Amino acid sequence: MSTPCESCSMPIESGPYCAHCTDEEGRLQPFEERFERMVSWQARQKPEASRAELEADTLAYLATMPAWRDHPRVLARS
Numbered sequence: 246m247s248t249p250c251e252s253c254s255m256p257i258e259s260g261p262y263c264a265h266c267t268d269e270e271g272r273l274q275p276f277e278e279r280f281e282r283m284v285s286w287q288a289r290q291k292p293e294a295s296r297a298e299l300e301a302d303t304l305a306y307l308a309t310m311p312a313w314r315d316h317p318r319v320l321a322r323s
Contacts (some may be wrong), residue, residue, distance in 0.1 A: 252279060252312040264314070276316055280307070 247256035252273060262273050265282075274278075280303060287299045292311035294302075304322040307313040 251284065252310055257293065266312075273312060276313065276318060278302075279313075280318070283307070 247258055249255065250257050250263035250266055251261045254264060255265065256265040259262045261269070262271075266274055266279060268274055274282075283303045283306070284296075284299050288294070288302055291299065291302075301322070304319055307316070308319050308322065315320050
């Protein structure tokens with residue numbers, strides 16, 4: 246049975262975070278690194294979107310993730 250990664254919601258078999266959200270020791274990547282990677286992913290999905298839109302969408306999504314919903318950058322988005 247899979248559960249969602251607490252950082253990005255990708256299905257995983259065990260642990261709180263997927264391999265995309267962790268460093269080589271299995272620790273959650275720093276917020277800025279994860280944020281930039283998720284903005285880049287959004288840019289590939291919505292190439293017509295502005296950087297500001299991509300950042301806003303990413304912050305809104307991260308607000309739903311247990312790993313990030315209380316992060317100061319996510320809380321400051323509104």
